[in-house]
Amino acid sequence: MTIAALIPTKNEEEGIGKVIDDVKKYVDDIYIIDCSSTDKTQEIAKKKGAKIILESRKGYGRAYKTGFNKVKADIIVTIDADGSYSTKKLGYYIKLVKENKEQFISCNRIPKKNSMSFTHEIGNKMLTKLANILFWIDLKDSQTGMWIFDQSILKKIVLEDDGMPLSEEIKIKVIKSGTKFVEFPVDYYPRLGEAKINTIKDGANVGWFLLKLRLKTLFN
Ligand SMILES: Nc1nc2c(ncn2[C@@H]2O[C@H](COP(=O)(O)OP(=O)(O)OP(=O)(O)O)[C@@H](O)[C@H]2O)c(=O)[nH]1
Numbered sequence: 453m454t455i456a457a458l459i460p461t462k463n464e465e466e467g468i469g470k471v472i473d474d475v476k477k478y479v480d481d482i483y484i485i486d487c488s489s490t491d492k493t494q495e496i497a498k499k500k501g502a503k504i505i506l507e508s509r510k511g512y513g514r515a516y517k518t519g520f521n522k523v524k525a526d527i528i529v530t531i532d533a534d535g536s537y538s539t540k541k542l543g544y545y546i547k548l549v550k551e552n553k554e555q556f557i558s559c560n561r562i563p564k565k566n567s568m569s570f571t572h573e574i575g576n577k578m579l580t581k582l583a584n585i586l587f588w589i590d591l592k593d594s595q596t597g598m599w600i601f602d603q604s605i606l607k608k609i610v611l612e613d614d615g616m617p618l619s620e621e622i623k624i625k626v627i628k629s630g631t632k633f634v635e636f637p638v639d640y641y642p643r644l645g646e647a648k649i650n651t652i653k654d655g656a657n658v659g660w661f662l663l664k665l666r667l668k669t670l671f672n
């Protein structure tokens with residue numbers, strides 16, 4: 453069984469080296485999907501043995517859609533390049549998917565000191581509640597970007613959004629496809645380097661996306 457880690461990157465020279473080092477022992481291949489970084493992100497990733505997929509079109513969702521199309525592996529691990537997610541339990545989570553005990557594990561963030569701003573935390577709670585109400589689901593952390601899943605799941609769903617909403621989209625569509633979905637904890641630390649999201653703008657985008665997706669599914 454092959455295991456690949458996918459990491460979207462946009463100027464993440466402060467964190468990418470650490471994340472690759474942390475993930476390396478659990479996976480066969482590491483890919484960064486890089487959006488025209490102008491810092492040392494690509495250079496560091498290459499030196500650490502990661503493969504580089506170039507995706508100049510902007511967006512977190514765009515990066516993952518391109519990565520999912522290009523990478524062939526039995527199990528996929530996704531993680532941010534900013535060192536914010538602990539990889540302590542990654543080996544165990546991969547084992548669960550490998551043994552088919554779980555199919556999609558979404559890592560529920562347990563924030564450590566100062567790892568999330570107040571607005572970020574409130575926004576996350578509100579968007580999670582909105583997703584739960586609209587789709588009759590029971591997520592604890594709708595925006596976490598660390599997932600471990602069986603790649604065959606991707607054949608059952610069509611991912612659309614190019615931006616941050618892809619994080620909610622994948623979870624909702626996986627759950628609705630009847631795939632076994634579970635949230636397990638992950639320690640969450642302050643990110644290295646500068647944030648790439650705009651809490652208000654991206655938060656509003658996610659809310660709007662959720663409403664549109666709900667309306668669309670009403671008529672399907
Ligand atoms: N390829 C690509 N990667 C991106 C883009 N925007 C963000 N990323 C990466 O996607 C990951 C998530 O972005 P973050 O800025 O960490 O967003 P976040 O985790 O919601 O916010 P923080 O809590 O501040 O970390 C990081 O690894 C970014 O480098 C983009 O347009 N293209």
Ligand SMILES: [Mg+2]
Binds near residue numbers: 532534536643
């Ligand atoms: Mg992050």
